[in-house]
Amino acid sequence: MGVPRSKSLRRTGAARHSGPANSWLIQCAPGLASVLKKEMVYVGALERKQEVFIKRQRNHDLIFVNHVKSDIGLKDLRVAEVVLKCPIFGRYKISQRQLQTLAEALQEVGPRRLVVQVAGKIFDRRDISRWLEKELTERDYLFDPEIEDEVWMFCIDEAYYFGIPIAKARQTEGRGERSEERHGSLPPTVAAALAFSGQPRDEDVILDPVCGSGTLLAEAAAYAPGSQLLGVDIDAEAVAVARSNLAQLAKLKLYKGDSRQLKAIAGFDACDISLALANFPFGVQFGDKKTNAELYRQILESTLAQAAPGRFRAVLFTSDVESLRIALSGFSNFETQDLFRVKVRGELATAVLIKRKSK
Numbered sequence: 001m002g003v004p005r006s007k008s009l010r011r012t013g014a015a016r017h018s019g020p021a022n023s024w025l026i027q028c029a030p031g032l033a034s035v036l037k038k039e040m041v042y043v044g045a046l047e048r049k050q051e052v053f054i055k056r057q058r059n060h061d062l063i064f065v066n067h068v069k070s071d072i073g074l075k076d077l078r079v080a081e082v083v084l085k086c087p088i089f090g091r092y093k094i095s096q097r098q099l100q101t102l103a104e105a106l107q108e109v110g111p112r113r114l115v116v117q118v119a120g121k122i123f124d125r126r127d128i129s130r131w132l133e134k135e136l137t138e139r140d141y142l143f144d145p146e147i148e149d150e151v152w153m154f155c156i157d158e159a160y161y162f163g164i165p166i167a168k169a170r171q172t173e174g175r176g177e178r179s180e181e182r183h184g185s186l187p188p189t190v191a192a193a194l195a196f197s198g199q200p201r202d203e204d205v206i207l208d209p210v211c212g213s214g215t216l217l218a219e220a221a222a223y224a225p226g227s228q229l230l231g232v233d234i235d236a237e238a239v240a241v242a243r244s245n246l247a248q249l250a251k252l253k254l255y256k257g258d259s260r261q262l263k264a265i266a267g268f269d270a271c272d273i274s275l276a277l278a279n280f281p282f283g284v285q286f287g288d289k290k291t292n293a294e295l296y297r298q299i300l301e302s303t304l305a306q307a308a309p310g311r312f313r314a315v316l317f318t319s320d321v322e323s324l325r326i327a328l329s330g331f332s333n334f335e336t337q338d339l340f341r342v343k344v345r346g347e348l349a350t351a352v353l354i355k356r357k358s359k
Helices: 033-042 072-076 096-109 125-137 188-197 215-223 236-245 259-264 292-304 321-328
Strands: 024-028 053-056 061-065 082-085 089-091 113-119 150-156 159-168 205-208 228-233 252-256 275-279 313-318 334-344 347-356
Touching: 024 033, 033 053, 033 061, 033 188, 033 334, 072 159, 096 125, 096 159, 113 125, 125 150, 188 215, 188 275, 188 313, 188 334, 188 347, 205 215, 215 228, 215 236, 215 275, 228 236, 236 252, 259 292, 292 313, 292 321, 313 321, 321 334, 321 347
Parallel strands: 113 150, 205 228, 205 275, 228 252, 275 313
Antiparallel strands: 024 061, 024 082, 053 061, 082 159, 089 159, 150 159, 313 347, 334 347
């Protein structure tokens, strides 16, 4: 049986699947799918060369995986916004067998609120909602619009995927311990993508020269709990918030000071910084395009003065990528690589990896 009012739903021979128990949907911020796929390999969910199906939407990227190597690490994904089991998926038509499979899967998790998201002209959101509610009611399952926990029906062109969330970004380990977020803080999943892209290791000394409330350092610590973490911010209030948010981290030092002059900061000992992670000031309220290039250059120069020989790399993030490129042009012994682009506070920002050129 197909959903009414769609000619395509009446086509015969459409592919449809009851969805093996090993089918998954993973949602992330738009632009982060490539990083998320690498993290799925890192946690052991995917083989290194395994193909995945990526749907890039306006508000998110959606990765569909029909088979994972192991689902144990899926709840540990830090770049993901939501991890969902996918009991049914297919094209054009939802079969009676699929409806029964779906009803059984939903009965296991209990009452949920239904959310239908449609992209394209094949499906109609209201028709899908009404039809699913009717069909599942006949199979002894009732959606409850008053419940906060939801299930999702994604309809993208002719394809559909049903998702039951099992993990959300705010539930990821360590994030519940944060006491306060300041205006302008990075979303944790974006901070995770930046930290992960730097490939942090336990032997690293990691510096965030503009640490704010400590989001980047928290995500770096999650990937490399044995690393030494250093955070600097010129705003005393930001340092106080970071100190509260990161109180559980033993190998952490926070400083109130100007990162353009690290050596002048009281108590900041010379050290071999091997990884720098920075969400550089940008945008209308943070940073000034007339002065950003010089600000970025000075912070990099001060950081490099204490960098570990041969091991230093940095992941830098800003929407003022033109100023960043101007700043980097003064360091001829470094090479750069654009990693990803993602919107933050309504502005498209770019993550850039820098590392010393190979001899």
